Amino acid sequence: MRVRSIACRIISVLLLGVFITGCALAETDDKWSYSQEIVVTENAGKDLTSYQVPVRLDSSNFDFSKANADGSDLRFLLGSTGLDYWVETWDPKGGEATVWVKVPFLPANGNRKILMKYGYPEARAESNGADTFLFFDDFSGSSLRSIDWKYENSGGGFVDVQGGSCKLVAPKVHVSDFVLIYSRDSFDINTAFVAKRMKVTTGDDERGPVLRQGFIDQIDNARNEIKHETELANETRVRWELTARKERFRSFDLTNVRALEGDWYISEIAWYEEDDDNRSVAWFKDGVRDTRMDYTSSEFVTNLPMHIYLYAASYPDASETTGYMAVDYVFIRKFVGPEEPSVQVTPAPAEEAAPVEEVSEPEAVEVPVEEVEVPIEDVSEPENVSEETEEEIEEAEVEAVPVVSFPEYSVGISGIRLSSPYSPHFPALVRDLESSGIDTIFLSVDSTDVWQYERFVKSAHEEGFEVHAVLLEDTGCTGAWDLNTSSEAIDEVLDYNSKSLAAFDGINIYMEPSSAPTSNEGCLDYASIIEATREGAGANLTLSASLPPLYNASTIEDIAPMVDFFVVRAYGRGDGDLNEASLIVDAVALQMGEIRGAGSKGIIEIRAEDGFEDKMAVQESFASLAEYYSGDPAFLGVTISSYETYKDLPKVAEEPDEKPGTGVPGFGIVSGLLAGLGALALLKKSRM
Structure with missing residues (x-):
């Protein structure tokens, strides 16, 4: 009876330790096993709101093997508030990814720390471009969305949307063979227009189609326009054409796209003002700024709201010039100027390289079987509790993504x-x-x-x-x-x-x-x-x-x-x-x-x-x-x-910082195990 009593006391202590540890885990484990801190620093000396920043991941700052193969388990938080984000690229084999995150507020010359979480196999993707950017279209439907775009064509030009891309096709040799799409909404200065695109020539004339991407005030470009035009083989001719209130400036061959026929690349046009007197334009290829394209003017660059547009046309003197611009996606983001916010991803600490489950097993409290002669049937009663817990866990995991649910109410x-x-x-x-x-x-x-x-x-x-x-x-x-x-x-x-x-x-x-x-x-x-x-x-x-x-x-x-x-x-x-x-x-x-x-x-x-x-x-x-x-x-x-x-407004306000110690990973686990070990020591002493 004495042995049985001691065994029961030991089991009780162990269960108490597990309970304490479980409570600690309940505070720290929300199904995502890993997290890393990201520091976003404002560099332009301006307060920024709802600003999109690119988080670039590679093998030096991120372990892709710990995340889902498609990145669906990524989450970004500011305090307890989830942030909108969009995964632009995700290549776990190559060890590279770019994710755009919308930060609600960045103080001038200050920084904000956001938390990136991952490591939950059942998570559903929450990447959403429309929520992240001022304008977004990935052409996922079977036609151009009339709610977002207007469309014009002449001489046989047409738009073809299928397979997640939009083609602006200029199929004929015609003096006015073109196709044009432009946004219904207009956008203010201090924005950048990003398009992933490629050029395809389908005829015998190697010049292929003339392609344009830019901002425009009116479709007849009588007032204001920022036109980025590319042409010739591999888009070797690149130029700005800037119009402001009927004044016009042209620049030729400042750079070269150097995109081979049929290669995808990302073209980005930034339009911004750093002071009240001058407005500027800049061009980026694949996220890298080409300073040869920088231009600033108080005359030729407007600061009035403008639409975005894409355009393809054929040469009127071509023998068989047919081709198109293919567009994978477009978006409009905020752009403060050359001194954009910087983003630093803090590598995960070594102790965070394993899931919580792997560090929670209390090896130190193992009790030798020969010291506790307890029949198996005497310790099997808690099984009902564990089965009920498993059912609750399975039910809780039906909804893999934590969603802020608003209270329901019934009104007319x-x-x-x-x-x-x-x-x-x-x-x-x-x-x-x-x-x-x-x-x-x-x-x-x-x-x-x-x-x-x-x-x-x-x-x-x-x-x-x-x-x-x-x-x-x-x-x-x-x-x-x-x-x-x-x-x-x-x-x-x-x-x-x-x-x-x-x-x-x-x-x-x-x-x-x-x-x-x-x-x-x-x-x-x-x-x-x-x-x-x-x-x-x-x-x-x-x-x-x-x-x-x-x-x-x-x-x-x-x-x-x-x-x-x-x-x-x-x-x-x-x-x-x-x-x-x-x-x-x-x-x-x-x-x-x-x-x-x-x-x-x-x-x-x-x-x-x-x-x-x-x-x-x-x-x-x-x-x-x-x-x-x-x-x-x-x-x-x-x-x-x-x-x-x-x-x-955020969905849920950011919670205040936790009390010292409560947020330290594993703190509750260690406390629980120490409590269990201390109790075991007391029991051992009582036996002596």
Whole structure:
């Protein structure tokens, strides 16, 4: 009995040590076995936001055998926040890779430390170019994406998208045989246009097609253009052609691409300004800057937003010039100038070269069998516990990638307000809104040019979003806008809706308070405006009114019969930041009460600028508001203003640094083993 008792005590101690060790592992092991620190340093003396930096891996700083063969287990974190990234190249056999990581903020002349994790065989790839860059297309479909590109051709030129590449084909001998694609979006200066491309000549004329890559203001290049042109065999002729406000500069044969026929290479055009007086252009091949192509000017380089474009054409005097430019992918990234951020990958310490499982076996606590005479059946009882644990682990590993899941909530409308359809990259916008559970877009429109929004509204409808036009935001409350002017703006939208293939789902009248600080009246007679809008819109168009914080609540009863719902702006009330559900509920209680009394419905709008640390905090506020107003017939939903601020919030805020010692790999394991060994020593002493 004494031996059996001692054995039970030993087993208990061992189980306690394993439990302590397991707790330590639970804090440090999140299925990724390896990690390395990456230091990104800002060198231009400027604060940089959402800046894309290339992380270059090779055999000197990274062990490819520890990662998945396709790099699918790579993850990058700033604190506890996952960062967007895109794997440009991944060659484990050659021991080389380039990964672009978007860093949320780099302080001037400072640095940020990010963590690269890998070593999880079940991980799914999270590489995403659209989330990482300002613009991205890898031509993965079977046609050119009309949401991103426009297309022009003449003389037989055409575009062919298949197999993950886009071909701009100039097949005929023709004076105007060309094909051109250009982005629908325009981009500001301090950007770089990157394209992986190659030239193919399919005819007898070795000159092949003329190829262009650049920025352009208008397709007839009457105003501004940055044209990088290559031609002749192996693209030996390379030149800039720069146009700014009809002034023109040309440079010839400053360098040579030296790309053999049919070879892929990466061509990058950077367009930037280092001061207020001069603008510059630079050219990179395969990531290496050719300083012979550097050019700076205050006259010939514009600083106005421009589109990107690609172009292929044949020579008019050729006998059989046919060929094309093939493009594997393109992207737009930020570019601060020659002093770009530097990236240093810290090699993994030797002790991190093995997975956690391999260092966790407590060899030091082995107990000789002859010292503990315990039948096997006496120590087999914990098996049920281990089986249950294995089932839980298997269930947890179904979702291989840790995903930030927002809380679920049920409302009639979950919306967001956009200042313009052209600010966000549409595919990225769709992913962001879908992950946030948002189904309605309140779009601020310029009523003098309503038709510019048709493509955006059509695309939004195809993705399942409703779009409401927001009108009359900038009246100034000075009397300059009278009812006639306001009616004209509304008439423009109603006329658009009657003719367009992508009509707005609703109109939202954005009401401004009076310019008098103590007034609780609106600056216009919105009741008359809403009445006229209701009459013109009919019953098929949703009409809503966005209430200013100080708007006379008693007037809500007069407007309620004419609108389908109200948007109650919870911000701008002089009460500080309203970033908690309880504060928001108190701030809108009076107006929600009036809406409830009038038998109408209200959407509560919060503002991302009101101290929300991350998207999770916004979503938690949405869920809390939905729970608070559960069963309230006056509560229709939630919305946020504005998207530009919301999209820049991290999914989850960076957590503060851990207490000393808690983050040291293996610290908890060692503590657990020491505790077990100490207990064993006590037991041995008691036997003596």
